[in-house]
Amino acid sequence: MVQVKEGTLDSKVPDGPITEKWDRRRNELKLISPTNKRKFEIIVVGTGLAGASAAASLAELGYNVKAFCIQDSPRRAHSIAAQGGINAAKNYPNDGDSIWRLFYDTVKGGDFRSREANVYRLAQVSNHIIDHCVAQGVPFAREYGGLLANRTFGGALVSRTFYCRGQTGQQLLLGAYSALMRQVHLGKVTLYPRHEMLDLIVVNGTARGIITRDLISGKLEAHTGHAVLLCTGGYGNVFYLSTNAKASNVTAAWRCHKRGAFFANPCFTQIHPTCIPVSGSYQSKLTLMSESLRNDGRVWVPKKKGDTRHPNDIPEEERDYYLERRYPAYGNMVPRDVASRAAKERCDAGYGVGSTGMAVYLDFKDALQRDGVDVIRSKYGNLFDMYLKITNENPYEVPMRIYPAVHYTMGGLWVDYHLQSTIPGLFVLGEANFSDHGANRLGASALMQGLADGYFIIPYTLGDYLAATTLEPVSPDDAAFQDGIKEAEGRLRKILDVDGTESTTSLHRQLGQIMWNHCGMARTEQGLKEARDQIRELRERFWTSVRVLGGPQTLNQSLEYAGRVADFLEFAELMVVDALHRKESCGCHFREEYQTEDNEALRDDENFCYVAAWEFHGVGEDPTLHKEPLTFQEVPLTTRSYK
Amino acid sequence: MSDTLNLTLKVWRQAGPDQPGEFRVYQLSDVSPDMSFLEMLDVLNEQLLAQGEEPVAFDHDCREGICGCCGLVINGQPHGPLRETTTCQLYMRHFKDGDTIVIEPWRAAAFPVVKDLIVDRTPLDRIIAAGGYVSVNTGQAPDGNAIPVPQEVAEKALDAAACIGCGACVAACKNASAMLFVSAKVSHLALLPQGHPERKKRVLSMVSQMDAEGFGACTNTYECEAACPEGVSITNIARLNREYFKALFA
Numbered sequence: 001m002v003q004v005k006e007g008t009l010d011s012k013v014p015d016g017p018i019t020e021k022w023d024r025r026r027n028e029l030k031l032i033s034p035t036n037k038r039k040f041e042i043i044v045v046g047t048g049l050a051g052a053s054a055a056a057s058l059a060e061l062g063y064n065v066k067a068f069c070i071q072d073s074p075r076r077a078h079s080i081a082a083q084g085g086i087n088a089a090k091n092y093p094n095d096g097d098s099i100w101r102l103f104y105d106t107v108k109g110g111d112f113r114s115r116e117a118n119v120y121r122l123a124q125v126s127n128h129i130i131d132h133c134v135a136q137g138v139p140f141a142r143e144y145g146g147l148l149a150n151r152t153f154g155g156a157l158v159s160r161t162f163y164c165r166g167q168t169g170q171q172l173l174l175g176a177y178s179a180l181m182r183q184v185h186l187g188k189v190t191l192y193p194r195h196e197m198l199d200l201i202v203v204n205g206t207a208r209g210i211i212t213r214d215l216i217s218g219k220l221e222a223h224t225g226h227a228v229l230l231c232t233g234g235y236g237n238v239f240y241l242s243t244n245a246k247a248s249n250v251t252a253a254w255r256c257h258k259r260g261a262f263f264a265n266p267c268f269t270q271i272h273p274t275c276i277p278v279s280g281s282y283q284s285k286l287t288l289m290s291e292s293l294r295n296d297g298r299v300w301v302p303k304k305k306g307d308t309r310h311p312n313d314i315p316e317e318e319r320d321y322y323l324e325r326r327y328p329a330y331g332n333m334v335p336r337d338v339a340s341r342a343a344k345e346r347c348d349a350g351y352g353v354g355s356t357g358m359a360v361y362l363d364f365k366d367a368l369q370r371d372g373v374d375v376i377r378s379k380y381g382n383l384f385d386m387y388l389k390i391t392n393e394n395p396y397e398v399p400m401r402i403y404p405a406v407h408y409t410m411g412g413l414w415v416d417y418h419l420q421s422t423i424p425g426l427f428v429l430g431e432a433n434f435s436d437h438g439a440n441r442l443g444a445s446a447l448m449q450g451l452a453d454g455y456f457i458i459p460y461t462l463g464d465y466l467a468a469t470t471l472e473p474v475s476p477d478d479a480a481f482q483d484g485i486k487e488a489e490g491r492l493r494k495i496l497d498v499d500g501t502e503s504t505t506s507l508h509r510q511l512g513q514i515m516w517n518h519c520g521m522a523r524t525e526q527g528l529k530e531a532r533d534q535i536r537e538l539r540e541r542f543w544t545s546v547r548v549l550g551g552p553q554t555l556n557q558s559l560e561y562a563g564r565v566a567d568f569l570e571f572a573e574l575m576v577v578d579a580l581h582r583k584e585s586c587g588c589h590f591r592e593e594y595q596t597e598d599n600e601a602l603r604d605d606e607n608f609c610y611v612a613a614w615e616f617h618g619v620g621e622d623p624t625l626h627k628e629p630l631t632f633q634e635v636p637l638t639t640r641s642y643k
Numbered sequence: 644m645s646d647t648l649n650l651t652l653k654v655w656r657q658a659g660p661d662q663p664g665e666f667r668v669y670q671l672s673d674v675s676p677d678m679s680f681l682e683m684l685d686v687l688n689e690q691l692l693a694q695g696e697e698p699v700a701f702d703h704d705c706r707e708g709i710c711g712c713c714g715l716v717i718n719g720q721p722h723g724p725l726r727e728t729t730t731c732q733l734y735m736r737h738f739k740d741g742d743t744i745v746i747e748p749w750r751a752a753a754f755p756v757v758k759d760l761i762v763d764r765t766p767l768d769r770i771i772a773a774g775g776y777v778s779v780n781t782g783q784a785p786d787g788n789a790i791p792v793p794q795e796v797a798e799k800a801l802d803a804a805a806c807i808g809c810g811a812c813v814a815a816c817k818n819a820s821a822m823l824f825v826s827a828k829v830s831h832l833a834l835l836p837q838g839h840p841e842r843k844k845r846v847l848s849m850v851s852q853m854d855a856e857g858f859g860a861c862t863n864t865y866e867c868e869a870a871c872p873e874g875v876s877i878t879n880i881a882r883l884n885r886e887y888f889k890a891l892f893a
Contacts, residue, residue: 135784146791178776
């Protein structure tokens with residue numbers, strides 16, 4: 001039985017009207033003088049949008065920063081792969097947008113499972129992000145007059161998305177990366193590329209450092225700091241196949257969880273509706289086709305079951321544009337969770353297309369006729385090229401085939417309004433935290449949140465923590481750090497010593513199957529219970545039959561990978577426990593037992609309007625559930641409708 | 644497309660930077676033409692693991708052509724035979740049954756081999772650190788629309804900024820020159836008004852760092868452009884030269 005505690009979590013949300021909360025808090029936060037900032041050392045783990053922007057901004061303020069990433073360069077973090085855009089409430093198109101509307105859409109899009117005050121602050125700082133990125137030289141799309149262009153994304157009736165063709169994440173990350181490299185040049189940031197965080201060191205209850213492995217030499221190192229910022233992204237790769245980069249993992253966050261940081265809403269994982277379908281068993285990852293394509297592409301399946309005709313031979317009247325049919329107001333621009341479920345529903349009912357029947361069409365025929373090839377190419381050229389390269393089919397001539405795939409994780413380490421976890425001194429930014437997207441993230445909001453946290457929130461809240469806390473000096477030679485190194489060493493040794501017969505990839509793939517079947521787009525009590533048993537069994541198998549070659553004192557990609565999969569095998573169980581306990585459907589969390597007559601998610605606000613933050617007690621042990629109640633004062637709790 | 648391929652792979656194996664390297668030959672059968680090149684290497688690595696031989700080390704991450712991690716010289720060509728395509732986006736349908744495929748790491752003095760097919764590309768980061776940015780601190784920016792940028796200028800800047808920093812241009816160049824990489828960043832920021840205040844200083848520091856890292860000079864053979872997966876044009880090198888001389892003699 002899961003133990004439940006209430007009243008243990010202090011979200012530190014300021015009092016007062018929502019429009020004034022952040023200003024009020026900023027005025028209350030303690031400051032540190034410029035000369036004293038130099039005395040602090042801040043550890044930043046991860047160099048994606050959240051990590052790079054935080055590291056650069058803190059260094060600009062005068063802090064000494066150590067920035068760690070697992071890639072060979074900070075520029076390669078997975079934020080780089082975000083395609084479509086970044087939201088802001090600029091209202092440049094004069095179409096009725098405002099900070100309040102961006103806030104409203106995000107709360108509603110998250111199906112009322114996010115913290116109102118955080119979301120409002122996110123909408124407030126969104127405009128500053130655009131200003132800052134423009135000043136850095138991010139080449140956003142422009143109108144002929146030279147001013148910034150916008151496009152529409154799912155879950156919104158206004159155009160508030162700023163973009164750089166289909167490579168917005170790349171350009172924003174290169175902006176943050178260049179700011180970071182400037183601080184490296186100025187000596188304020190020390191860079192540790194190809195370093196993986198393997199543990200968090202907690203001294204007297206506060207986060208004081210990390211243990212890392214130098215991925216080239218294999219050397220384990222202890223790093224001390226006055227605070228640790230975790231910016232390590234999401235855990236979508238627990239499903240094996242996802243749109244995440246291959247190295248994206250849960251290890252850093254999971255190690256923090258095991259050291260006392262609560263993990264919030266782990267079962268909230270986003271399945272993105274427009275990805276290239278799975279083609280074979282050797283497949284190593286899935287590729288997203290930006291949601292922006294739904295601006296001009298129309299989603300359909302044949303009206304006849306099992307129709308094997310070529311899509312171009314199926315006449316208009318025999319096509320079912322099911323999103324437009326079911327959701328006339330938003331049509332193809334419904335939020336991601338709604339679009340994904342609708343695709344699954346059609347395919348499960350036997351209307352799917354392609355060789356596997358697990359795909360729907362995304363058709364640009366009408367847009368090409370209306371706007372011409374050149375206009376479509378200028379908007380989506382790189383995405384169409386990518387589709388052609390992967391599938392060998394030309395989307396200018398044949399509709400794309402798409403199917404939902406795991407993409408983003410709304411769950412993450414629990415943080416308060418200051419982005420601080422339940423371990424003082426451990427702050428969590430970007431996708432790695434849980435706070436802003438509730439049970440479903442709207443398109444073009446991930447980039448916004450990562451940069452909001454790094455550029456405009458942590459520079460204020462971190463100073464307050466440091467000013468209010470007395471921290472004893474620590475050294476890498478202290479027992480806490482040396483024990484951390486020994487523990488990490490022992491774990492690596494243990495993996496190598498199994499010397500079994502199964503490859504890590506094969507075990508990871510099996511874990512992915514379990515999660516996709518039972519904790520993916522649709523979940524049931526029975527399926528989740530089975531999944532929990534299967535995960536435990538698989539975890540046991542990992543520790544008796546995994547085979548990893550090579551040694552620990554060298555570059556060993558197999559060992560890195562095995563360590564990450566070992567953590568996924570522990571973490572997966574928590575996801576399932578969370579999904580089991582949440583006996584309602586909300587956003588991406590669809591429990592088949594709880595749905596309306598027309599198959600929409602049925603929330604239970606009476607019993608589940610809270611953040612589920614889990615406390616770790618041991619691998620395989622039941623965690624304790626801490627509830628942070630969610631109150632909605634500004635956006636009244638209503639059933640989400642996009643009809 | 645369902646016919647599978649049987650391939651002979653000649654793969655560069657090298658235990659470390661100071662160890663001698665060699666080609667090892669592996670046979671791989673039943674390769675699906677719908678596999679990506681890196682998925683084919685995944686299959687090879689599973690096969691090696693089963694035989695008790697250490698898997699081949701290679702850099703990769705996003706596997707959708709944008710992170711710039713992957714990069715192999717395939718049959719003598721960086722990123723393989725397809726134009727404007729990264730290694731991870733190259734599919735096996737572009738090879739024939741019975742082919743021999745030679746797979747090597749980037750070859751350049753400034754990119755020492757770390758292990759097998761992995762090289763050290765940190766010199767590129769140090770070139771960016773030398774000046775590849777606009778010196779603006781968080782909080783200083785004016786409204787985004789306060790700085791209009793003509794559409795064609797923004798598009799041209801994005802063409803240059805599209806560089807993924809993979810280093811294929813260096814690997815393709817007989818002089819192992821990094822001019823295309825440097826010119827892409829210099830052009831991106833020289834084209835935009837935001838980059839103008841530091842225009843001269845930027846180009847001088849970046850070129851000086853490029854030289855210090857041991858990259859060769861440009862002799863206009865255009866191999867870099869042909870190998871670039873993002874189609875970054877050598878007109879950027881012309882712009883870099885112009886910017887450099889203007890800064891030098893101004």
